[in-house]
Amino acid sequence: GVTDQDILADQDTSADVVSNGMGLRAQRYSPLSKVNAQTVQDLVPVWGFSFGGEKQRGQESQPMVKDGVMYVTASYSRVFAIDIKTGEEKWQYDARLPENIMPCCDVINRGVALYDNLVIFGTLDAKLVALDKDTGKTVWKKTVADYKAGYSISAAPIVVKGKVITGVSGGEFGIVGKVEAYDAKTGEVVWSRPTVEGHMGYLNGKENGITGGQANKTWTGDLWKSGGAATWLGGTYDADTNLLFFGTGNPAPWNSHLRPGDNLYSSSRLAIDPDTGEIKWHFQSTPHDGWDYDGVNEVIAFDYQENGKTIKAAASADRNGFFYVLNRTNGEFIRGFPFVDKITWAKGLDKKGRPIYNEEFRPGNPADAKDGAKGKTVVAAPSFLGGKNWMPMAYSPDTGYFYVPSNEWEMDIWNEPTAYKKGAAYLGAGFTIKPINEDYIGVLRAIDPKTGKEVWRYKNNAPLWGGVMTTGGGLVFTGNPEGFLMAFDAKTGEMVYKFNTGSGIVGSPITWEQDGEQYVSVVSGWGGAVPLWGGEVAKRVKEINQGGTVWTFKLPKRHEIAAK
Ligand SMILES: O=C(O)c1cc(C(=O)O)c2c(n1)C(=O)C(=O)c1cc(C(=O)O)[nH]c1-2
Numbered sequence: 001g002v003t004d005q006d007i008l009a010d011q012d013t014s015a016d017v018v019s020n021g022m023g024l025r026a027q028r029y030s031p032l033s034k035v036n037a038q039t040v041q042d043l044v045p046v047w048g049f050s051f052g053g054e055k056q057r058g059q060e061s062q063p064m065v066k067d068g069v070m071y072v073t074a075s076y077s078r079v080f081a082i083d084i085k086t087g088e089e090k091w092q093y094d095a096r097l098p099e100n101i102m103p104c105c106d107v108i109n110r111g112v113a114l115y116d117n118l119v120i121f122g123t124l125d126a127k128l129v130a131l132d133k134d135t136g137k138t139v140w141k142k143t144v145a146d147y148k149a150g151y152s153i154s155a156a157p158i159v160v161k162g163k164v165i166t167g168v169s170g171g172e173f174g175i176v177g178k179v180e181a182y183d184a185k186t187g188e189v190v191w192s193r194p195t196v197e198g199h200m201g202y203l204n205g206k207e208n209g210i211t212g213g214q215a216n217k218t219w220t221g222d223l224w225k226s227g228g229a230a231t232w233l234g235g236t237y238d239a240d241t242n243l244l245f246f247g248t249g250n251p252a253p254w255n256s257h258l259r260p261g262d263n264l265y266s267s268s269r270l271a272i273d274p275d276t277g278e279i280k281w282h283f284q285s286t287p288h289d290g291w292d293y294d295g296v297n298e299v300i301a302f303d304y305q306e307n308g309k310t311i312k313a314a315a316s317a318d319r320n321g322f323f324y325v326l327n328r329t330n331g332e333f334i335r336g337f338p339f340v341d342k343i344t345w346a347k348g349l350d351k352k353g354r355p356i357y358n359e360e361f362r363p364g365n366p367a368d369a370k371d372g373a374k375g376k377t378v379v380a381a382p383s384f385l386g387g388k389n390w391m392p393m394a395y396s397p398d399t400g401y402f403y404v405p406s407n408e409w410e411m412d413i414w415n416e417p418t419a420y421k422k423g424a425a426y427l428g429a430g431f432t433i434k435p436i437n438e439d440y441i442g443v444l445r446a447i448d449p450k451t452g453k454e455v456w457r458y459k460n461n462a463p464l465w466g467g468v469m470t471t472g473g474g475l476v477f478t479g480n481p482e483g484f485l486m487a488f489d490a491k492t493g494e495m496v497y498k499f500n501t502g503s504g505i506v507g508s509p510i511t512w513e514q515d516g517e518q519y520v521s522v523v524s525g526w527g528g529a530v531p532l533w534g535g536e537v538a539k540r541v542k543e544i545n546q547g548g549t550v551w552t553f554k555l556p557k558r559h560e561i562a563a564k
Pocket residue numbers: 060104105106108153154155168169170171172230231232249250292294384385389390527528529530
């Protein structure tokens with residue numbers, strides 16, 4: 001079984017992959033180097049595994065590997081266990097979802113957590129399920145939130161010191177975001193930390209007296225009761241500071257004129273004590289968000305040297321188009337810079353990292369319109385699908401660069417009146433996303449977090465929507481909606497490998513070593529938010545075929561022989 005020690009060591013070991021992010025800091029870096037710029041051209045698939053049936057869409061999972069078995073989730077809250085050597089199925093689990101689930105952005109799941117003999121994941125009806133790793137049978141199952149109120153779970157949980165830590169989705173339905181810890185062995189809830197100011201936290205079954213701020217201080221009227229701030233991308237953990245880092249999504253509703261104030265803790269980064277659920281610091285990237293710039297983006301701990309000192313930093317590339325470097329011990333802003341070519345809604349960031357708004361790019365107040373029905377439409381960039389959305393970036397300690405999957409697009413956006421109703425969409429906004437350039441939307445960028453400089457870029461026709469991984473072999477891997485698993489030289493950005501998987505890639509690649517051979521896996525199966533919400537962009541990618549396949553690659557044996 002998987003131990004706490006295995007999970008903490010995951011970032012430095014390469015025999016297995018036992019955490020989402022390939023290490024709890026989620027650097028998505030592997031020291032493995034047998035696959036490198038010289039050998040990668042020979043990388044060949046050893047097996048493909050189909051998720052089968054009609055559920056061929058939206059495969060955003062990162063597989064996990066332990067003792068020769070892969071554990072991977074598929075769309076519609078399914079889990080598969082697969083033999084690494086042969087690609088044969090060991091078991092599968094299907095959560096059999098109710099009819100009326102309400103995921104905002106496709107029927108996706110981003111992966112499992114492993115602990116002891118358990119395979120743990122969150123479902124689209126907002127449950128946590130722990131399965132026996134050998135049989136796939138349910139060991140425990142807990143309701144995290146009420147799916148009828150619009151809650152769901154799309155993120156992979158993480159396990160920290162024996163606790164399963166999960167977030168929730170539902171910001172488009174006026175839920176109240178939260179982070180929760182469950183005892184991994186029993187499924188009992190340990191603590192609960194709501195992410196909207198004013199809501200009470202719980203520890204060991206009792207109110208812990210911590211409201212995470214005063215109700216209504218940064219909200220108006222009763223809006224804090226349905227304030228969103230979903231923790232829908234899950235979190236990361238830094239053992240060095242003993243902090244969980246969670247991003248929070250958009251405040252609800254999108255129409256910002258209904259909720260004057262900063263609306264804490266929406267569109268923020270939170271540092272949370274893993275033992276109690278207490279918020280240790282927060283950094284709000286988009287106060288009073290009016291564009292659905294959910295600030296859920298992953299927070300990646302990394303160290304760098306400056307003037308002979310080690311800086312304990314954390315980086316995050318936000319939906320809003322800015323890249324942030326924070327002091328991870330206290331949340332202080334170190335620096336921030338745009339990582340996309342076009343940002344209209346803000347002129348820049350002030351000394352504390354707060355945006356300097358361009359108010360003319362905030363959608364107009366419907367109350368100012370003659371009929372009170374539709375406020376002034378603005379063209380804002382980036383679009384609400386973000387300079388970067390959920391797809392995780394990677395950090396290489398070898399180059400010191402972040403590899404950021406990003407997109408260049410803008411949107412028409414306008415506001416409308418709306419009122420909260422349980423289980424109904426709660427936006428008060430309409431929109432159309434549009435490409436900015438004729439020939440590309442996606443841009444994979446190598447970014448130097450010390451200078452803000454873009455070192456290289458790769459332009460992709462369709463929006464990039466898959467995770468990134470980097471390796472000690474000096475490579476950067478990612479996939480595109482056109483179906484290719486691609487590898488780039490981490491220093492120069494030269495594309496050194498591509499292989500078409502037959503459907504769009506919106507999953508996150510992994511690599512590991514077994515019996516002296518380096519393997520690479522990625523899930524293929526187009527979906528997620530782009531085809532559903534993408535407006536003009538969705539039209540551009542409408543020919544892409546659906547799918548649901550895990551591909552696993554390695555170098556042919558003759559490489560071993562040649563090396564000897
Ligand atoms: O506010 C939320 O609760 C929430 C949840 C999710 C989700 O769970 O996937 C997405 C979003 N928002 C969102 O705004 C968004 O653009 C988005 C894209 C995707 C995706 O997987 O392609 N999910 C989500």
